Amino acid sequence: MSTDAASATPLIQLRGITKTYGQGATLLQALKGVDLDIEAGDFVAIMGPSGSGKSTAMNVLGGLDTPTTGHYLFQGVHVETLTRDQRARLRRRYLGFVFQGFNLLARTSAQENVELPLLYRGESASNRHAAAAKALEQVGLKGWEHHTPAELSGGQQQRVAIARAIVTEPAVLLADEPTGNLDTQRSQEIMALLWRLNVDHGITVLMVTHEPDMAQYARRIVRFVDGVVASDTRNENPIGLQAPAASTPSAAPSTQSGPAVNPPTEEAH
Secondary structure: OOHHHHHHOOOEEEEEEEEEEOOHHHOEEEEEEEEEEEOOOOEEEEEOOOOOOHHHHHHHHOOOOOOOEEEEEEOOEEHHHOOHHHHHHHHHHHEEEEEOOOOOOOOOOHHHHHHHHHHHOOOOHHHHHHHHHHHHHHOOOOOOOOOOHHHOOHHHHHHHHHHHHHOOOOOEEEEEOOOOOOOHHHHHHHHHHHHHHHHHHOOEEEEEOOOHHHHOOOOEEEEEEOOEEEEEEEOOOOHHHHOOHHHOOOOOOOOOOOOOOOOOHHHHO
16 A cells, blocks of 8 residues: 555444444344444544433444444454454554543552553563653653552543553543543543644544533534434534643653554454
8 A cells, every 4th residue: 555545544444344243132223323423533422312322432442342333443454353362452452441440459549559460461560660661751640650549539540441441552542531531621631632642642543522621622522312323514613622731730741753553364364
């Protein structure tokens, strides 16, 4: 593939994606033919009422679930045809996940929590320690490496969760209601952090949120209704562009080049 052709290909393509659960009288069609393109480096907020299909779509995008019909391409690779193990390798190498409930191990330090994805990848102890320390510093938690979740505030716990998600230098960060358990100030700090990860590191951010204020940090807002994309609009003035650099929280990572985004062909096939 030529460089021009490769650059013109969206990072993610969904074509005619459906997802059906159950059968007969209990059949539920959560997705009803979703078409969606996501460019590398975009910041997309996915919104919609309960039952709209937004969470199902995120599960498909994260390789946590497979569509009933349709095609999901990650830089040209058909994810819907991959085996369970191949999808797991895709997640480990290219995707990072942040959840509303933090999902940290309670009696494990921040450093050890962040190291977990690298442990699953078989990285050496020295590489794990260095990468985790770097990720924690990027989210503003240098000096907190040895604290357990019980010794951290909710905002700090979510920062640890974000550090765990970015420690593998993923191409895509999928955040499911990342501010759902936080107060307004902590929510704004987490959103500012996600914005800087997107801008400074080139990480593509896909975020499910029910909060319009948080969605305004995104460059693009996609709304789901009844299992389909009801609207897809570009946010020309995201909050991150409005804030002066001096007001950026200390958790913002320093500028560095983003991770290379290569198709997972070798890993996945």
